Amino acid sequence: MYKRNYIVLITAFLLVSCGPPKTLYTWGGKKYAYSKTSYKYLKASNEETSERLTKTYEKIINDQKGTRKVPPPGILADYGFLLLQQNKTEEGKQMLMKEIELYPESEIFITRILKMIGE
């Protein structure tokens, strides 16, 4: 009796806790975990942290394994912003425009940024 209940409990637990987590987006995996690299860049922006963040953005954009299969909101634009800071103006602008393409609701803000760059 007890044994059977025990098995039922374990099965219930396994059912609840099994399966890969399905999220809308993936954020760079273990090596380039967004939360780590963005935090380190925020803490001290230098050549090394900026390079790690660049690689993280590239991984998130080009190797997206989330259920939506597109880069998460804000990532293309923030990557564009990083490129602008590295004086890669044209590439930066392109990323900003891609953000609008993928997320039309970003138009108000991103257009404002593009105007600021143009000034």
Added chain:
Amino acid sequence: MKKIFFLSTIIFIIVSCGPPLELRSVAYKGMYEEKPLSVLIMPPINRSTAVDAKEYFHSTLNVPIANAGYYVIPPFLSMEILKKESAYDSELFLDIPLKKFEEVFGADVIVFTIIHKWDKNKLLATVKVDVEYIIKSVKTNQILYTRRGQITYDASVDAGNALASLIISAINTAVTDYVPVARACNAFTLFDLPRGNYSPLHMKDGAEKAGRKTFKATVGSVGYY
């Protein structure tokens, strides 16, 4: 079969003890009525003694909100503009009309976070955080979502014997950065945020239970992202 039903009823009762929880469609009625899409995350308001908590909490908020199906206005870019416009002190905007944020950022809602407490205890290997999340509508200025949690982040390590565990746990707390703590708080608190437009559950999760407005919890690490 009957037994399984009986058992699962008991599990359900154990899990759901205390006064009944509200449905999300009731607790967060405004979220379902306004259906916000664009979310601006404001720099956290830091009322704790941990001086750097503000920046580090800020860098962890976009992931759970994007994963919940919302458009999150680019965090680095928006932070830069807020700094430029001398709007980096979120405290100033907590109680005033937010219409301007719609014009500049195209935001539908704004996320405020208030860090009330952030205390490390090396001996117990814990970090105690008291944090409040407030989501306000830009259009109506109403609070659409709010939760406040006293969360204990447990960084303790079981190393087999008591003394080794104590030493390793103390070291672990000393090196515990703000990021995993902030992420655990976000994950624990925002689990009941109604799903946004990009989620397949958008407008379909109103019958699920909302968490309590104020709560106490002990959490551990929530992996990486």
